[in-house]
Amino acid sequence: MDRSEFRHHGHALVDWIADYLAGSERYPVLARVAPGELRDALPATAPERGESFDVIFRDFERLVVPALTHWNHPGFFGYFAITASASGVLAEFLSAALNQQAMLWRTSPAATELESVTLDWLRSLLGLPPTFEGVIYDTASISTLHALAAAREVAVPGVREAGLSGRGRLCIYCSEHAHSSVDKAAILLGLGHQAVRPVPGDDRFQLRVDALRSALDRDAADGVTPVAVVATIGTTATTSVDPVADIAAVCRDRGIWLHVDAAYAGVTAMLPGQRAHFAGWDLADSIVVNPHKWLFVPFDLSAFYCRRMDVVRRTFALAPDFLQTPEASRGVKNLMDTGIQLGRRFRALKLWMVLRHFGAERIRETLARHMSLARRFAEWVDADPDFERVAPVPFSVVCFRARPSRGVAPAELDAFNERLLDAVNASGDAFLSHTRLNDRFVLRLAIGHLRTSDEHVSRAWELLREHAASLAGRAHQPSPL
Amino acid sequence: MDRSEFRHHGHALVDWIADYLAGSERYPVLARVAPGELRDALPATAPERGESFDVIFRDFERLVVPALTHWNHPGFFGYFAITASASGVLAEFLSAALNQQAMLWRTSPAATELESVTLDWLRSLLGLPPTFEGVIYDTASISTLHALAAAREVAVPGVREAGLSGRGRLCIYCSEHAHSSVDKAAILLGLGHQAVRPVPGDDRFQLRVDALRSALDRDAADGVTPVAVVATIGTTATTSVDPVADIAAVCRDRGIWLHVDAAYAGVTAMLPGQRAHFAGWDLADSIVVNPHKWLFVPFDLSAFYCRRMDVVRRTFALAPDFLQTPEASRGVKNLMDTGIQLGRRFRALKLWMVLRHFGAERIRETLARHMSLARRFAEWVDADPDFERVAPVPFSVVCFRARPSRGVAPAELDAFNERLLDAVNASGDAFLSHTRLNDRFVLRLAIGHLRTSDEHVSRAWELLREHAASLAGRAHQPSPL
Numbered sequence: 001m002d003r004s005e006f007r008h009h010g011h012a013l014v015d016w017i018a019d020y021l022a023g024s025e026r027y028p029v030l031a032r033v034a035p036g037e038l039r040d041a042l043p044a045t046a047p048e049r050g051e052s053f054d055v056i057f058r059d060f061e062r063l064v065v066p067a068l069t070h071w072n073h074p075g076f077f078g079y080f081a082i083t084a085s086a087s088g089v090l091a092e093f094l095s096a097a098l099n100q101q102a103m104l105w106r107t108s109p110a111a112t113e114l115e116s117v118t119l120d121w122l123r124s125l126l127g128l129p130p131t132f133e134g135v136i137y138d139t140a141s142i143s144t145l146h147a148l149a150a151a152r153e154v155a156v157p158g159v160r161e162a163g164l165s166g167r168g169r170l171c172i173y174c175s176e177h178a179h180s181s182v183d184k185a186a187i188l189l190g191l192g193h194q195a196v197r198p199v200p201g202d203d204r205f206q207l208r209v210d211a212l213r214s215a216l217d218r219d220a221a222d223g224v225t226p227v228a229v230v231a232t233i234g235t236t237a238t239t240s241v242d243p244v245a246d247i248a249a250v251c252r253d254r255g256i257w258l259h260v261d262a263a264y265a266g267v268t269a270m271l272p273g274q275r276a277h278f279a280g281w282d283l284a285d286s287i288v289v290n291p292h293k294w295l296f297v298p299f300d301l302s303a304f305y306c307r308r309m310d311v312v313r314r315t316f317a318l319a320p321d322f323l324q325t326p327e328a329s330r331g332v333k334n335l336m337d338t339g340i341q342l343g344r345r346f347r348a349l350k351l352w353m354v355l356r357h358f359g360a361e362r363i364r365e366t367l368a369r370h371m372s373l374a375r376r377f378a379e380w381v382d383a384d385p386d387f388e389r390v391a392p393v394p395f396s397v398v399c400f401r402a403r404p405s406r407g408v409a410p411a412e413l414d415a416f417n418e419r420l421l422d423a424v425n426a427s428g429d430a431f432l433s434h435t436r437l438n439d440r441f442v443l444r445l446a447i448g449h450l451r452t453s454d455e456h457v458s459r460a461w462e463l464l465r466e467h468a469a470s471l472a473g474r475a476h477q478p479s480p481l
Numbered sequence: 482m483d484r485s486e487f488r489h490h491g492h493a494l495v496d497w498i499a500d501y502l503a504g505s506e507r508y509p510v511l512a513r514v515a516p517g518e519l520r521d522a523l524p525a526t527a528p529e530r531g532e533s534f535d536v537i538f539r540d541f542e543r544l545v546v547p548a549l550t551h552w553n554h555p556g557f558f559g560y561f562a563i564t565a566s567a568s569g570v571l572a573e574f575l576s577a578a579l580n581q582q583a584m585l586w587r588t589s590p591a592a593t594e595l596e597s598v599t600l601d602w603l604r605s606l607l608g609l610p611p612t613f614e615g616v617i618y619d620t621a622s623i624s625t626l627h628a629l630a631a632a633r634e635v636a637v638p639g640v641r642e643a644g645l646s647g648r649g650r651l652c653i654y655c656s657e658h659a660h661s662s663v664d665k666a667a668i669l670l671g672l673g674h675q676a677v678r679p680v681p682g683d684d685r686f687q688l689r690v691d692a693l694r695s696a697l698d699r700d701a702a703d704g705v706t707p708v709a710v711v712a713t714i715g716t717t718a719t720t721s722v723d724p725v726a727d728i729a730a731v732c733r734d735r736g737i738w739l740h741v742d743a744a745y746a747g748v749t750a751m752l753p754g755q756r757a758h759f760a761g762w763d764l765a766d767s768i769v770v771n772p773h774k775w776l777f778v779p780f781d782l783s784a785f786y787c788r789r790m791d792v793v794r795r796t797f798a799l800a801p802d803f804l805q806t807p808e809a810s811r812g813v814k815n816l817m818d819t820g821i822q823l824g825r826r827f828r829a830l831k832l833w834m835v836l837r838h839f840g841a842e843r844i845r846e847t848l849a850r851h852m853s854l855a856r857r858f859a860e861w862v863d864a865d866p867d868f869e870r871v872a873p874v875p876f877s878v879v880c881f882r883a884r885p886s887r888g889v890a891p892a893e894l895d896a897f898n899e900r901l902l903d904a905v906n907a908s909g910d911a912f913l914s915h916t917r918l919n920d921r922f923v924l925r926l927a928i929g930h931l932r933t934s935d936e937h938v939s940r941a942w943e944l945l946r947e948h949a950a951s952l953a954g955r956a957h958q959p960s961p962l
Binding site: 010015022050067069084090096108109117125145159316318322330332343362 | 482483484485486488490491492494495496498499501502503504511512514517519525526527528529530532533534537541545546548549550551552559560563565566567568569570571573574575576577578579580581586587588589590591594595597603605606619620621622626630640641644647648649650651660661662664665666667669670671672673675676717718773779780781796797799800801802803804807808811812813821822824826830833836837838839840841903914915916917925
């Protein structure tokens, strides 16, 4: 593709993407294809002769687009809602063209230093002290993996060289509501899944510090070495907040690494009104916050902050001959030293462009607006006798379920809510996901897309009421909204 | 940024990128900034008020561009040369806008199924049998990590649940020239760095199978359990090829997991004339090939093929309540089950667009052309009494060094070649990297950029001769080319 062809196809793509970013509502949020439909529509082998980009793009529109679930849609309320904002998308376009591989400072001074600058900007917005050094990974799974690898390095002397064979028992402590990435990290690190001690939560789904202390005491008596405690600010199911300050005190007393998973909710530390949720997180050894979740940055970009990045480097730094550079003696950072991945994309560019294009003020306003939309939705749920809310709403996620006063037996409520979820998701206007809490099937509405407005949330509520009523076999009452 | 603003900035960016992709030669390949220069030029905090994209882009051009090392430049001959081709860049632009997160089939049927289709296309082009199932990871480091995690799962019964504590000694075998990702994986997996047994290579830098057998025998007698053997097709320093068929026979006899690292050179299996290098790789348990290296796909995209993907799933699958979906019972694949990362970008889109836009024929022609350029460069080195080649050239990388017949004492040759490398890289027209072989400082010229032509390679050779002559204190002899 020469320069003029690139211009031609690029301009057409800009127009298509402009329409998409402004009007993704034209598509159903949840893909309507059946499993295997896209696969079966494509040839079994690559073409022998090259094809024109126009032909490829037509197939993209005809075959790929119907198989998309539109995360970049204001009616996306599943899991944690995310946004690829316009400035972030343009930054990724540039980043792809520049094709930086920032393993060493010299292989991309720009990516290396912009990463450090933008992570300092974000750290400062979050109110964390400069003792936290940052590094960008792809996902929170990888950030938490590095946190726990560093914790293992501290807890098990010599583990980098000699490994775990022949060692005694080791444990990681987290709430029963902690993210599955803790389990996966324990497996990968060779600690084993059994090394994860799920500590019970209270009725607000917050880790019980008394239960943590008991578990630590019991294990200490059994000769088990604690590797780390993981506290969560914004758990995945209910966005509950563990009592980080109390947990930090326990960790300090016992000399245990504290990792804080704030992948989703961490960005709200920018709001003065939210600071109570973050009390004590500055005492953590490591923290993960994901700008690709609720900071309008296209996926993927996970920010990992650590007060002991020297331990991360001690765990991973390993420079073969061909990667020795003269700058090493001049104190530059080489990103490959802080992690398992040698190759590093130029992810900082999108964080830089998004932070500048939005500015701190508009970011705070948007987060506050999303939380206010969630509170309003929670009020509707609370006021409706046919629905019940099942968890507090500290951020922008509401956990609730239908509980029709007539027509559905209590034993059928799980199945009823599953059908309700499917019906709402089939509408194409809204997509919600679910979880299980106290052994009940629960619906989740997560607000986080930049363009999600009052109307989108109202529409979701209307769909929920309408389908709940019709599934319960009653005539639909028009929404009072 | 509304639709018309996005169009405005997007069109401007398309024009900039069109010029960049066609004319990155206007920039020096290796960045000329000093450490800290970009960092110091930027403010210490994010702006409070949002800024226009024009202002941000001006800063990009003024501050970021001079701090780039231009990997997407035809004079980039360092490490492994890579290319973000036009169709790949457009695909990444689309992928950023769509913001897919393909953890579950339902969260992106498109990304899930296109990944499976394109990896089958690539597998078939590589001549591997359909018994190999593929999955896309970010980097070869992560692919190799998953290979070794699966190998550990097989070698150490119950390791997923119970971990490595209390187990006997475990080892991983690879050539002394294997990539550092093997070492990092051993550390992360809790095997310890000492678990990596570097097996000596021969004078062609190929793993010595007799030495592998001896190491295995010695360890078996000591009660050490072998976890895996890693063979490399295209080692990082010299691109040497381990005798995979012989290694596979050893692994089969002893029931050891064989992982083949073909991250760089694997794509050349598409060329009938190269097949000898790949004899026996279809007997491996797992293979990594990186389309972001030498297949014109923007960074990052690593293809992992495995004959035992069930073991990878057994190692990592772990579905919390909120990720249980009805499709699971209908046999769909959920990408989150094949690995440590829960979140998955829509990387397959760029592989699909590049494979279609190029077509297999042009890919094979380009790889052959790059290898032919490397052979020609090797001939120039061989023919010049002031230079010597220090390794065979099976692919597109030439390892060599200057050895001026006059003016440089043998003991000074390392320092001389370091100065030569710096001088050539300072020219801005070419960037080469180095390695150490047999305790000597060695220069590497790696060809892999799509637009690298005869002229770029000739220019690099001219610069090398010119600077070698001038550093050796002699008058420059005009190149005979």
